[in-house]
Structure formats: C-alpha cells, structure tokens
Amino acid sequence: MxxxxxxxxxxxxxxxxxxxxxxxxxxxxxxxxxxxxxxxxxxxxxxxxxxxxxxxxxxxxxxxxxxxxxxxxxxxxxxxxxxxRDAPAVPAARTPEKTPEKTTAAxxxxxxxxxxxxxxxxxxxxDGAQRRLRAQLQSQRDSLAHSERVHAQATRGWQSVMRDAVSRPQQAHQAAAALANGLCDELLGDPDTTVRVIGEAAGTAQSQHALNVTVLSLLLGRSLGLEGAALQDLAMGALLHDVGKLLLPDHLRNADASNPALLLRECREHVAQGVRLGMAMGLDAEVLRVIGQHHEWHDGSGLPQGLSGAAISLPARVVGLVNRYDRLCNPPAGEPMRTPHEAQAHLFAHQRAQIDPVVLAAFIKLLGVYPPGSIVQLSDDRLALVVAVHPARPLRPTVRIHDPRVAPEDTPLLHLNDQPALGIRRSLHPQHLPRTVVDTLSPRGRIHCYFAHDLEPARARAAQVA
Structure with missing residues (x-):
C-alpha cells in the first residue's frame, strides 16, 4: 500500500x-x-x-x-x-503585500x-512533537515501573508463602490465595492486558520461575476460556507447582542436569512432596491436581502416574506447558539457554506429541512467533527487542529499536501494528550479535515476564474495542 x-x-x-x-x-x-x-x-x-x-x-x-x-x-x-533573526530590517512601506497563495508557495x-x-x-x-515524544517516553517509563513494582510485590508474596508452607501451612494457604486473587485481578481488571518482558526482577531464580509460570499460565488459561474460580485455581496451582522442592534434600533439589536418573528421582519426589504439602495446607482438589500432574504428558510419557489426554486436568496441562517453556528460556545451571523464539520452536518441533495440541496452539497464538524477550531483525534490517505481545495481534508485537546513540529508556517503543509496511524478518540469538548491540537492547540473562497495561496508543486500544 x-x-x-x-x-x-x-x-x-x-x-x-x-x-x-x-x-x-x-x-x-x-x-x-x-x-x-x-x-x-x-x-x-x-x-x-x-x-x-x-x-x-x-x-x-x-x-x-x-x-x-x-x-x-x-x-x-x-x-x-x-x-x-539575522535578516536586515525592511521598511514597512516597501514590503510587498503577500497573498495567501504566495505565502504558501514561498x-x-x-x-x-x-x-x-x-x-x-x-x-x-x-514544539508539539517534542512534547508528545516526552509524554510518550514518560508513559512508557510509568508502565514499565508499574509492572516492575507489582512484580516485586508478587515476588515478596511468593517468598512469604514458601517460608510458611512447611511450618505454618494454613497461613501459607491464606497468603497464596490472596496472591492468586491479586494476580487474577491484575489480569482481569483491564481487558487490554498483555504480556511484556521486564528489565529488572526482584527475588531468586525460583521466585522468578514461579511468577513467569503463573503470569503466562493465567494469560493462556484466559485465552482457553477459563474464568472465575477455575482461573483462581489455575493461579494457585501455578504459584505452588514446585512447592514440594522445599522438602527435598540438597542433592535432589540441585540435581545435576547430566545425571538423568537423579533428575527423574527429583521429579517424582518433588511432585509427591508437593501434593503432601498441599494437603496439609488444605488446598482445593483442582489445585492439588495441578501440583500432582504438571509433569504428566499428553502421550502418557510423563510422571508420576503416566496419565494421558483428558485424564490430565486442563489447568495442569496449561501449567505443564508453560513450566517447560520457561525452563527452556531460563534453564538450571548446566543446561543450554534458548531464546523465547527457539524455546517455542523446540516445543513445536520436538515435543509436540507430549503436549495437548489445543493448548499448544493457543500458547503459540498467545505469544506469537516472536515472544517477549526475542531479539529480532526487522524487514528494514534494523535490530530490535520484542518488548510485548498483544494476544489479539501476536504477529505485530511492540519492539524497542536498537539505536546506539540513545539510551534504551529514551527510545520510543515501536508498535508494529501501526506500521503496516514493517515486519519481522527473523529472530537472532544474543551470542551472534556484537556485545554493544546486546547491551543497548538490554535483554537480561533471564527472561522475566509480567502483565502490562497501556503500552499501545489510545487509538489502537479503541480500535480493538470497536
């Protein structure tokens, strides 16, 4: 066009x-x-x-x-x-009269x-454009600061639940329910809620994994039609899916990725201990199923019971997929790290038989081909970091362009949905890029995801509602 x-x-x-x-x-x-x-x-x-x-x-x-x-x-x-300012003054009597047409032409x-x-x-x-640019940058900063602030609060809440899960299980249940309810409200309070990658994330690798799994599971669950109590149970199950690791000995909790037998034992043990702790906490049956089934697979090859198909609850299938995706993006020590694009491609190409096809299709549609955190090359050859993906427009994400002359926080986000002539050519691995490019785009060693609000221009949000 x-x-x-x-x-x-x-x-x-x-x-x-x-x-x-x-x-x-x-x-x-x-x-x-x-x-x-x-x-x-x-x-x-x-x-x-x-x-x-x-x-x-x-x-x-x-x-x-x-x-x-x-x-x-x-x-x-x-x-x-x-x-x-430097032009010589011209006597008023000798100044020729200009018609509107001549003014325009001159x-x-x-x-x-x-x-x-x-x-x-x-x-x-x-100076209207400068004011708009400043306002746009400030809006971006405010949105990111809100996501990082609420993510930090959720992280502290999850850590509190983990501290109390063994010694004060009933109190941990109440805290987990409050946290799950808050996350559901964060998702459902704005119909335009999307997923974004955040630069700074508080807490440990365990807390960041739990929050990543919960945020993506809630977005995926919503896209699959879960609502109300079912969404609340999904949030609880996602937050607590690894709670059983609290009771594992160190040699299992930190199992070496090169020892398959030890990893298998760790998987069985933390699921069993998680169900045990969940029962002590008084969790609902659906939440217990998520904890007990998040390592079961669609083809029956999972653990601990070898369940298959519909025998695995839908929330457990959701958490199981997202858990595997986050482990590929943010692996334990000793395992190779994949970019979000590579992780998604790996699931589809190599583990598709183990995943419910409906859930997998919804997940790919949710995040698009280039999930948040992906470094991409645009169709005009510029490099960019995918910052956010709107579920309604997964192939037209919001990106931050690489510009070595401008600090990342001073770079306006580019909404590809507003750029019909511009697209994404391919995904790139940070290892294949100059260090200066990676530092400017600022992808972290780990990919942290959280909810985002008001990232897109008002006209785009209005068009989506219409």
Whole structure:
C-alpha cells in the first residue's frame, strides 16, 4: 500500500542524518546506491548525495527513526529562526503585500510534501512533537515501573508463602490465595492486558520461575476460556507447582542436569512432596491436581502416574506447558539457554506429541512467533527487542529499536501494528550479535515476564474495542 502524501517531507541534504528513510527522485542509473529507497546508515551516503549534486531529498516519516526525524526537524527550525533573526530590517512601506497563495508557495520545501500540507512540521513549530515524544517516553517509563513494582510485590508474596508452607501451612494457604486473587485481578481488571518482558526482577531464580509460570499460565488459561474460580485455581496451582522442592534434600533439589536418573528421582519426589504439602495446607482438589500432574504428558510419557489426554486436568496441562517453556528460556545451571523464539520452536518441533495440541496452539497464538524477550531483525534490517505481545495481534508485537546513540529508556517503543509496511524478518540469538548491540537492547540473562497495561496508543486500544 503506498504511503500517504503527508507522510513525506523534503529535507535539504545538509540536514540529513543516519536513521532517516529517504526516497531518491533519480533514475536507477543516476546513483550508485543498490536501491532508490533506503535508510541512511552514515555520513558516507550523505557525502555521496552531495557529490551527485542532490540538494533536497524526500524523507518518509513513518519509516524513519523517531529521534533522527526529531533532530533533523528541530535543526531546520533553529536554522529558520536564526535566518529570520539575522535578516536586515525592511521598511514597512516597501514590503510587498503577500497573498495567501504566495505565502504558501514561498514557504520552505519542508512545509509541503507531494502537494499536501505537512502536519508534522506544524507541530514542530510549536514544539508539539517534542512534547508528545516526552509524554510518550514518560508513559512508557510509568508502565514499565508499574509492572516492575507489582512484580516485586508478587515476588515478596511468593517468598512469604514458601517460608510458611512447611511450618505454618494454613497461613501459607491464606497468603497464596490472596496472591492468586491479586494476580487474577491484575489480569482481569483491564481487558487490554498483555504480556511484556521486564528489565529488572526482584527475588531468586525460583521466585522468578514461579511468577513467569503463573503470569503466562493465567494469560493462556484466559485465552482457553477459563474464568472465575477455575482461573483462581489455575493461579494457585501455578504459584505452588514446585512447592514440594522445599522438602527435598540438597542433592535432589540441585540435581545435576547430566545425571538423568537423579533428575527423574527429583521429579517424582518433588511432585509427591508437593501434593503432601498441599494437603496439609488444605488446598482445593483442582489445585492439588495441578501440583500432582504438571509433569504428566499428553502421550502418557510423563510422571508420576503416566496419565494421558483428558485424564490430565486442563489447568495442569496449561501449567505443564508453560513450566517447560520457561525452563527452556531460563534453564538450571548446566543446561543450554534458548531464546523465547527457539524455546517455542523446540516445543513445536520436538515435543509436540507430549503436549495437548489445543493448548499448544493457543500458547503459540498467545505469544506469537516472536515472544517477549526475542531479539529480532526487522524487514528494514534494523535490530530490535520484542518488548510485548498483544494476544489479539501476536504477529505485530511492540519492539524497542536498537539505536546506539540513545539510551534504551529514551527510545520510543515501536508498535508494529501501526506500521503496516514493517515486519519481522527473523529472530537472532544474543551470542551472534556484537556485545554493544546486546547491551543497548538490554535483554537480561533471564527472561522475566509480567502483565502490562497501556503500552499501545489510545487509538489502537479503541480500535480493538470497536
């Protein structure tokens, strides 16, 4: 679909900078570039344009880096202001009268593109775009801070439950129920709730695993139609699915991944001990089934009873899948780490027979092909971190673009749902990227997920409701 005419503006070559997406109005034999439309990568390309005698270039706003566009237009405005301030005064009697048509025609080429008014530059004249950018960045920071703050509270709640589970089981039950209820409210309180990757996560690897499994299980359970008490039981089961590890000896709790026999014993023992602790806590039967069945598999190859198909409760099938996914992304010491994209692909390619196909299909639809935490290459070759995926638009996630000139917290998020011409080309592993790129995108050694609210522009949320 061709871009709208007001998506373009004419910029003098001297104002160009890396990150702007330009269209050359030259024949393909009249310039040395591979394509006539491309994103400027540096000063060499700009110098080539000067040598070609090009004075102005069409810039496409929607395909350009926001910060580069902001800097270029701000510089243009300062240049114009300086020129007006330094111009010699003209006696009023000799100033020719200008008609509205002449005023428009005499305006800078930046003010008109393809014969259409340019609303972007109008906003720059009154600093509106800068205010909107600052507001957008502040909204992003507020949303992330809220997710990290509530995640930290949930982590403390889970740690409190674990401290009391053995010595004060009834009190642990009450605390777990309160935490599960709070997480369900967090999910259901906003119909636009999505899943995001958060940068900082409090607690231990065990608490982070429990929260990851619970958040993703609730989102998956909701997509499968669970609600009310069933969703509450799912949250309780997910939070407590590994509670039996509290009663394991150290050599089992920290079983070496290279010892399959020890891992098998650890699996059997922590499930059995978890059911025992759950009964002491007075947990409902459905919650106990999640704890007792989250290592059972659809084809009957799981533990401890070898159950299959519908004999495994739906909440247990949900938690079992998400538990396996998080272990692939955030493995114990000694096991290889996979990116979220690789983990999902591994489940589908190698373990599909062990997973309920309905649950697996819903999980892939929920997170999309590139789950939060994935580093991707966009169709215009830029690198980005997938920050969030909306269940209604799994193939059009929200990403943070790699820009070495801008701190991650100062980089506006890009909603691919608002960029029809832009997509994802492939997923990349951090090990295959320069250290500087990984540090700028800031993916952590572990992937932490939590609920997110108000990440998308208001117009996108309104369109989804409609």
């Amino acid at each position: 061709p871009a709208a005419s007001d998506d373009f503006l004419m910029l003098p070559v001297d104002l160009l900078r890396a990150g702007l997406f330009i269209h050359l109005d030259l024949g393909w034999m009249s310039h040395p570039f591979p394509r006539g439309r491309f994103r400027l990568g540096g000063s060499d390309e700009i110098d080539t344009l000067r040598r070609l005698g090009v004075r102005e270039v069409r810039v496409q706003r929607s395909m350009s880096d926001a910060q580069a566009l902001l800097d270029a237009c701000s510089e243009w405005q300062h240049t114009k202001d300086d020129a007006q 305006a800078s080429p930046l003010a008109v593109a393809a014969g259409a008014p340019n609303p972007l530059l109008d906003t720059f004249r009154n």
